Amino acid sequence: MKSCPYCGHAVLKTDCYCPECGHVSRPQISLDKYNLGLIENFKQCLVYKYADFDGRASRSEYWHFLLVYQLLFVAILFTCAFLSYISPLSSVVGVGFGLVILVLLSVIMVIPGVAVSVRRLHDQGRSGGLVFIGFIPVIGTIILLILMALPGESQPNRFGSPTGQVVVTKQMARELGLIDTTPSMGLTAGLFCAIFVLWFLVDKLLMTSAMSVSYTHLTLPTKRIV
Secondary structure, eight states: EEEOOEEEEEEEETSOOOOTTOOOOOOOOOOEEOOOOOOOHHHHHIIIITOOOOOOOOOHHHHHHHHHHHHHHHHHHHHHHHHHHTTTTHHHHHHHHHHHHHHHOOOHHOOOOOOOHHHHHTTOOOOOGGGGGGTTTTTTHHHHHHHHHHHOOOSSSSBBSSOOOOOOHHHHHHHHHHHHOOOOOOHHHHHHHHHHHHHHHHHHHHHHHHHHHHHHHHHHHOOOOO
């Protein structure tokens, strides 16, 4: 039994309306079967499936989550590196604050990241325990990324039915209240390029800042002890 949110009358869990006040409750729609876009896949992983280790996840769901996470991470890191570049000696507070945000972001993303990886392995009919391969430095990460890129089983397996099979039209997106519709390969490729460019700029900015600080220390006058 459950209570009607409007009149408080006891209602069976299987009922979609309250016999007392007539309020109709819309059942929560599962979006697993839909081929969602970038933002919606990230929202599904971070909000609705934050610690969901059951079921399956399509390749687009996993890679969209990883793509947005990497974009957020490198954007914050780029901001810290840029602050350090424009004022190496006076940006300690700003850089320190940015690094704190990076640590918090990484901590928040650990659980949904592991969860979507487990569901991605389930989509291939594999045990979610293989996710621990990723904890092996370098080689384990490469192996796990290869597994994440492999296609899933097209038929239902012991973990459930395949996900991301139904293409979402603009009309369906409006009816379901989705932010974006089907995934865009052009957008995904563009974001991958943006991430690589930002990582390259971060590396250059940090190297320049380090050289600038070293030069400043070398040119500072030293006091002679008489």
